[in-house]
Amino acid sequence: MGDVAVVTGATSGIGAATAVALAERGFTVYGLGRRADRLAALQNRGVAGLVVDLTDNAALEAAVTTVLAAHGHIDVLVNNAGYGEYGAIEDVSMDLARRQMEINVLAQMRLVQLVLPAMRRSGAGRIVNVTSIGGRFSMGFGGWYHASKHALEALSDALRQEVAPFGIKVVVVEPGVIKTEWSQVAGQNAAQSSGHGAYAAKASRVTNMMNRPWVNWLFSSPGVVAKTIVRAIQAPRPRTRYTVGMGAKPILLMRRLLPDRAMDRAMGILFR
Ligand SMILES: NC(=O)c1ccc[n+]([C@@H]2O[C@H](COP(=O)([O-])OP(=O)(O)OC[C@H]3O[C@@H](n4cnc5c(N)ncnc54)[C@H](OP(=O)(O)O)[C@@H]3O)[C@@H](O)[C@H]2O)c1
Numbered sequence: 001m002g003d004v005a006v007v008t009g010a011t012s013g014i015g016a017a018t019a020v021a022l023a024e025r026g027f028t029v030y031g032l033g034r035r036a037d038r039l040a041a042l043q044n045r046g047v048a049g050l051v052v053d054l055t056d057n058a059a060l061e062a063a064v065t066t067v068l069a070a071h072g073h074i075d076v077l078v079n080n081a082g083y084g085e086y087g088a089i090e091d092v093s094m095d096l097a098r099r100q101m102e103i104n105v106l107a108q109m110r111l112v113q114l115v116l117p118a119m120r121r122s123g124a125g126r127i128v129n130v131t132s133i134g135g136r137f138s139m140g141f142g143g144w145y146h147a148s149k150h151a152l153e154a155l156s157d158a159l160r161q162e163v164a165p166f167g168i169k170v171v172v173v174e175p176g177v178i179k180t181e182w183s184q185v186a187g188q189n190a191a192q193s194s195g196h197g198a199y200a201a202k203a204s205r206v207t208n209m210m211n212r213p214w215v216n217w218l219f220s221s222p223g224v225v226a227k228t229i230v231r232a233i234q235a236p237r238p239r240t241r242y243t244v245g246m247g248a249k250p251i252l253l254m255r256r257l258l259p260d261r262a263m264d265r266a267m268g269i270l271f272r
Contacts, residue, residue, distance in 0.1 A: 004028045004071045005233070006063070008111065009081030010047060011038035013180025014130060017226035018078055019047040020142075025230060026074070030067050054081055054107035055099070064114040073122050073258040074115045076233055079108035080130040084145040084186030086206060087193025096101065096193065097144050104148035109155060116163065126233050129156045133174050133248045137255040139267045141190055141199075141206045160240060171232040173243045174203075176248025179219035183210040205271045220245035 005022050009015030010031025016038070019031040023046030031042055032052045039049025050066065052059045067074055085092060085100035092100075112127060115125035134142065135149030153172060176250030187210030194203035230242040243249055255263060 002026055002028050003075040004030070004073055005076035005078065006030045006032065006066060006067060006074055006111070006115070007078040007080060008032045008045075008052075009130075010042060010049070011035040013182060014175065014178060014222045014225045014229075015078070015080040016042065017222040018080060018229045020045045021223070021226040021230050022076070022078075022233070023047050025234075028062070032063060033081070054103050057110060059109065060110055061114060064111070068118055071123040072118075074118050075122070075124065076128070077111060077115050078128045078130070078229060078233075079158065080109060080126045080128075080229075081098060081107070082148070083129070084142060084182060084189060085148075085193075086141050086145060086186040086190035086210075087203065088141060088199040089143040091197065091199060091203075092144055093193070096189075100144045100148050101151070104145070105151045105155070108152065112159065116168070119163075119168050120166045123167045125163075125166075126238070127159070127163075127168065127170045128173055128229055128232055129170070130173050130175065130229070131156070133176050133243065133251055135172075135174060136252055137263065137267075140271070141194065141203065142186070145186070157240075169238055170240075171238045172243060173225065173229055173232060174243045174248065174252075175225045176243070176245035176251065177219050178206070178222055178225055178245050179216060180222055183216075187211050196238075209271060218246060 005027045007015050007019040010019040011033030019029050023029045031046045031047045032050050034053050036051045050063045050262045052063050085096050132149045134146050135153040138146035155192040157173045187207040190203045190206045225244050228242045232238045
C-alpha cells in the first residue's frame, strides 16, 4: 500500500503545490482547506479534498477519522496552513490574536495529536511543520504572526525529541519570501487593524509593501518550497530544518550577525 499524506492549507500556494507534488510521486494525498471549489479543482491532479476549517476541532477529528477509516494509516502530516494577522500589537484585537494562535499553532498541534496514535502503531511517520524564517526573528507589525511561528518552531523541537523513539521524524521547513496569497492577506489585515489611529502611516506602508508588484516578481514560486518538503519527506535521514526560498538564508545570516538594534534598522528600511 502507498504512503498516505495529509496536507493542510492545500487550497493555495505552498500547500497546493505540495499536495500535487506528493500525488505525482505516488502518495495518496488528502488536502485540507476551507474553499471547497479549490479542493474540487485539485481532484483532477490526484488530491482528495476535505473541507475543514482549522478552528473547528470536530472537523479536524472527522478528517483524520475519514482518512484512517479508508486506509488504516497516515504516514505523513504536512502542517502548512497559516496566515499573517498583521497590525500593530496595540491594535490587533485579542480575538484576532487568539485566532492567529488557533490557526497557526493550536490546530496544527491538534492534528499532530490526532495522527500520532496511528503513526506510533506503524512505528514510523513524518511530520513536516511549515514555519517561516519569521520564526527566527520578528518585524514590527507582524508581532502576532512571528509569535505563532516562533511557537511552532519551539513545539517542533520538543515534539521531535518526544516522538523519535517511536520512529517518527519531525521536520521544520522555513520558507523565505514566496509568491502566494499570503502577503495580500497580511497586508489587508494590517490595514484593517492599524489603518486608522497612531500607527496608520506605518501600517499603510506595510500594506503597500505587501502588495508591491516590483517586489513580487522577485519572490520564489511555491513549487520551490514544495520540492523541499517532498525532499524532507523522502530523505531517509531528513535534516531537522530546511530553509528555502528568496531571501531566506541571507536574512537568517543577518539575524545571526547583527545586534538587535541594527537588525531593527535593517527591517525598518523595508517599510520606508
Ligand atoms: N508566502 C510566504 O512568503 C511565506 C513565507 C514563510 C512562511 N509561509 C507559511 O507558509 C504556509 C503556507 O502559506 P502560503 O504562502 O501558501 O499562503 P496562502 O497562499 O495564503 O495559503 C494559506 C493556506 O492556509 C489555509 N488556511 C488559512 N486559514 C485557514 C483555516 N481557518 N482553516 C483551514 N485552512 C486555512 C488557506 O486555506 P483556505 O483559505 O481555503 O481555508 C490556504 O490554503 C503558511 O503557514 C505561511 O505562514 C509563507
